[in-house]
Amino acid sequence: MIIKKSAGFPSSEITPESAYFNRRDFLRAAGLLGVAGAAASTAALVGQQAPQQGAQGEQLKDELTPFEDVTTYNNFYEFGTDKSDPAENAQRFKTKPWSVRVEGLVSKPATYDLEDFIKPHKLEERVYRHRCVEAWSMVIPWLGFPMADLIKRVQPLGSAKYIEFQTLFDPKQMPGQRSPVLSWPYAEGLRLDEAMHPLAIFSVGLYGKMLLPQNGAPLRTVIPWKYGFKGTKSIAKIRFTETQPKTAWNEAAPNEYGFYANVNPEVDHPRWSQARERRIGEFRRRPTLMLNGYADQVARLYQGMDLRKNY
């Protein structure tokens, strides 16, 4: 497996947390994913260009959110509803062995061991803005691979129009699943063409290390132009369907959380404004960007759609 720097994200817009490039345990994830030595891949990443100062405006000020915040301020209701709960309650979550079932309208349905699921794919680092529907945000260096690569590999049938992701259902390990906070297992979905967009990834790590349980180990989705809840953590099942799949938050509160969940400063949540956001670690709130700042790349997916109705 090769870990390469990706050209798919605007690294020049984002200032790395300085400590990141000196971490000794950098890319330990590679070892855990079956690469003998992470040295070569580490070199590839260390060779990454330092951010340039330039005239790109606001976003030049984007800095990586510290690892500490990314791993202690979480939403993962299976482990509790407070931001600090997942880091506390998920520490012994068992992610080995792990299997991922791929089923539904697909030519090659299969149950993969996690390693086999990941192995054929090139891991890349992607620095993405991460915007929660609760109006806070982070900037996270994910490690992962394009969803499109996996989709091509398993070959959906012509009739497949959507892809659904489900979190593991295991109330013994996930205390939140013992009460009906959401309908379990947590499920989310995308239109197939959204899932095929090169920005949409399966992530297995962040900050060069494998995912910690609170961030959705060992496998989660990241769709950076959508509110964070579209990113399903600890995925055990992937299903291809013809009809739009039910999603956990839409089921819980259909007037507040739609299927699309595109980040849109012009469509307020019924209970609060989405025009601004608090970047974790910053004091003053900053304006929220259309499609979380990825409009140039993804707006074509929604041509002709009313993004107020399809929120």
Ligand SMILES: Nc1nc2c(c(=O)[nH]1)N[C@H]1C(S)=C(S)[C@@H](COP(=O)(O)O)O[C@H]1N2
């Ligand atoms: N299984 C599951 N996935 C989930 C959630 C959850 O409660 N359960 N919360 C979602 C929400 S609301 C957000 S903002 C992101 C948070 O991801 P992070 O904790 O890695 O920042 O995970 C999403 N994925």
Ligand SMILES: [Mo]
């Ligand atoms: Mo969220």
